[in-house]
Amino acid sequence: MIIYPTLELLDGKCVSLTRGRLDEPVLWHVDPVETARGFADAGAEWMHLTDINGLRGDGDNNALVEQIIRDAHIPVQLGGGFRSYDQVARWIDRGAGRIVIGTMAARDPNLLRRLAKLYPDQIVLALDIHDGAVVTDGWRESSSFTALSFLEAFEADPLAGVIVTDVDGLIDQRDASLSLITGLAAATRHPVIARGTVASVDDVARLKYVPNIAGTLIGHALLAHDVDLAEAIAMATTPNEPVAAFQ
Structure with missing residues (x-):
């Protein structure tokens, strides 16, 4: 399982969002570039980066x-309000390892399919869920899609993975989030990357036993020093011990 240390940028600073609220960021007094380099030094294979200003459209x-893409020394998975073909192509040309797309997939699914074919294994679908429905525009708009129908719509496309976020479960309801993400992971052939389920290394240990969970994003817990990145990576990459089957 891959650990994706995560940075979210707002006005040039590192932040975390409280329950996904774009207007309530928690500010971290760290240097984004130095922090990204630290991820590589700790042994990370990838990092995840979100431009909150891009999400907000301001x-x-x-x-x-x-x-960060130049200096991180590891591939960057980039999200933040991608709405057009040109935006995606421009950032791939600038060195982004993967592009994360959510709102575009809901509004123009054929464009997402086209991008996935042009850039196989570089397009990641963002599946954000609130009250059972897929939400878009930085979690501000509810759509008519259920999580499962949205996932099934892109099952045949060559995606690099699907990031699943249970907005309801962020921070204080991780067990419910894990249950939802487990069910969706069982329903797709795409690698699933969980978000919002890790507040401690013990959560990493639980998550790696879930079939088809290929990775997890960890942001707030790293910046708050609740999780040590090197320890989380070691936990995620240690082979699973055998699990006895229920009779």
């Missing part, structure tokens, strides 16, 4: 994102 952190 600017961007393009220069900083480019610097």
Whole structure:
């Protein structure tokens, strides 16, 4: 299982969102570039980066994102309000390892399919769920899609993976989130990347036993020093011990 240490950028600073609220960021007094380099030094294979300004539609952190892509020394999985073919192509040309797409998939699914064919294994679907429905526009708009129908719509496309976020379960309901994500992971052939389920290394230990969970994003817990990245990576990459079958 791959650990994706995660940074979220707002106005050039590292933040975390409280229950997904774009207007209630928690500010971290760390240098984004140095923090990204630290992820590589701790042994991370990938990192995840989100441009919150891009999600909100009130600017961007393009220069900083480019610097992180250049200096992180590991591939960057990038999200943050991608709405067009040109945006996706531009960032892949600039060195982004993968592009994360959510709202575009709900509004223009054929464009997502086209991008997945042009950039196989570089497009990641963001599946964000609130009250049982897929939400878009930075979790501000509810759609008519159920999580399962949205997942099934792109089952045949060559995606790099699917990031599943249970917005209801962020921070204080991780057990419920894990149950939801487990069910969705069993329903798809795509590798599933869990978000919002890790607050301790013990959560990593639980998650790696779930079939078809290929990775997890960890942001707030790393910046708050609740999780040590090197320890989480060691836990995630240690072979699972045999599990006895129920009779």
